Amino acid sequence: NAGVTQxxxxxxxxxxxxxxxxxxxxxxxxxxSWYRQDPGMGLRLIHYSxxxxxxxxxxxxxxxxxxxxxxxxxxxxLLSAAPSQTSVYFCASSYSLGARGNTEAFFxxxxxxxxx
Amino acid sequence: xxxxxxxPQFLSIQEGENLTVYCNSSSxxxxxxxxxxxxxxxxxxxxxxxxxxxxxxxxxxxFQFGDxxxxxxxxxxxxxxxxTGLYLCAGERNNAGNMLTFGGGTRLMxxx
Numbered sequence: 001n002a003g004v005t006q007x008x009x010x011x012x013x014x015x016x017x018x019x020x021x022x023x024x025x026x027x028x029x030x031x032x033s034w035y036r037q038d039p040g041m042g043l044r045l046i047h048y049s050x051x052x053x054x055x056x057x058x059x060x061x062x063x064x065x066x067x068x069x070x071x072x073x074x075x076x077x078l079l080s081a082a083p084s085q086t087s088v089y090f091c092a093s094s095y096s097l098g099a100r101g102n103t104e105a106f107f108x109x110x111x112x113x114x115x116x
Numbered sequence: 117x118x119x120x121x122x123x124p125q126f127l128s129i130q131e132g133e134n135l136t137v138y139c140n141s142s143s144x145x146x147x148x149x150x151x152x153x154x155x156x157x158x159x160x161x162x163x164x165x166x167x168x169x170x171x172x173x174x175x176x177x178x179f180q181f182g183d184x185x186x187x188x189x190x191x192x193x194x195x196x197x198x199x200t201g202l203y204l205c206a207g208e209r210n211n212a213g214n215m216l217t218f219g220g221g222t223r224l225m226x227x228x
Contacts, residue, residue, distance in 0.1 A: 004158075033215055040125065042204055042218035043159070058215065090158050104149060105206075105216055107158025 002026050006091050006108035013081040013115045021076040021111050023091030031094045032074040033058070033105070034066065036087040043090060049074055050096075081115045088112050119143055120207055122219035129195055130227055137190040137222045139205035146208050148181055148188045149216065153202040162203075195226045 007022045025032065033048035035058075045058030049068040063085060065077040074093075078085060092105040120141045129135055139148070147166045151159035163172050165181035165188060172179045176199075178191040188205055202223050206216040 031215075035218075040220050042120075042122070042220045043206075043216075044218070045215050048215045059217075092158070104161040104164060105159075107160070109156070109158055 004091055004093055004106050004108040006089075006111050008111060009109065011111060011113050013078070013113065015081060015083060015115060017081050019078055019081065021078075021089055021091075021113075023074045023076065023108060024072050025074075025091075025093040025106070026072065027093060027095075027106065028071060029093035029095045029106070030071065031096060032068065033092050033094075034064070034074070034076045035090045035092065036060065036085075037090060037110075038087050046076065046089075078113075083115045086113060086115045119217050120205060120219035122203075122205055122222050124222060125220065126223050126225075128225045128227065131196055132194050133226075135192050135195060135224070137192075137203055137205075137224075138187070139189065139219050140187045141207060142186065143207070143209065144185050146185075148185070149206045149208065150179055150188070150190055151204040151206060153204060153221075159202075159204055192224075195224075197226045197228050200224055200226050 004025045030051045034046040035043035037043045044060050046064050047066040049055045052068050052071050055066050089111045091108045094103045094105045123138050149164045150162045153159040163179045168183045168185045170181045176193045180189050202221050204221045205219040
């Protein structure tokens with residue numbers, strides 16, 4: 001019953017460093033997404049994917065890259081970390097119900113990132 | 117400006133009191149989901165409402181979707197300390213892969 005697994009749970013980066021946040025799901029969901037959560041802002045969509053090989057930008061994509069080479073994995077790359085990217089990052093997966101929209105989003109436990 | 121406005125942002129009440137959390141937007145959503153989040157964890161779904169005017173009950177929690185599918189409310193009756201947490205509403209629109217747009221959240225504390 002792994003669900004959505006995110007690694008690492010905590011990370012401290014220096015300004016300018018790059019890193020990849022890992023996300024894997026074992027539910028065969030075609031939809032995956034990355035959100036960041038800041039105080040008072042709820043969750044904001046960074047990037048999402050509707051299937052392997054397909055990605056698109058969300059509300060706040062600048063400074064982040066994603067790829068989706070397999071159904072299971074959806075890594076998020078920070079190209080050159082900035083203090084403004086200090087946040088808690090959540091990966092989520094769901095599957096489509098066609099015209100009825102998507103199922104609920106299943107979230108990982110989050111990665112708490114601090115950029116100094 | 118957020119697409120989904122939640123109010124209040126913070127709520128501190130005594131055990132046994134009732135409360136209502138509101139989620140408002142000028143946009144129409146195909147569905148509205150309510151999540152609850154505990155510290156150090158990801159959000160977990162409580163309920164999904166799909167039809168305008170729909171009301172769903174989950175024990176002491178009552179969820180309502182507005183007739184125009186632009187707003188929703190969560191009412192908790194006789195709140196208990198176990199209800200403490202962050203409540204998030206999220207709207208699904210028929211674009212952007214039906215990805216969710218979240219409100220800012222309501223942080224609820226129920227004191228014994």
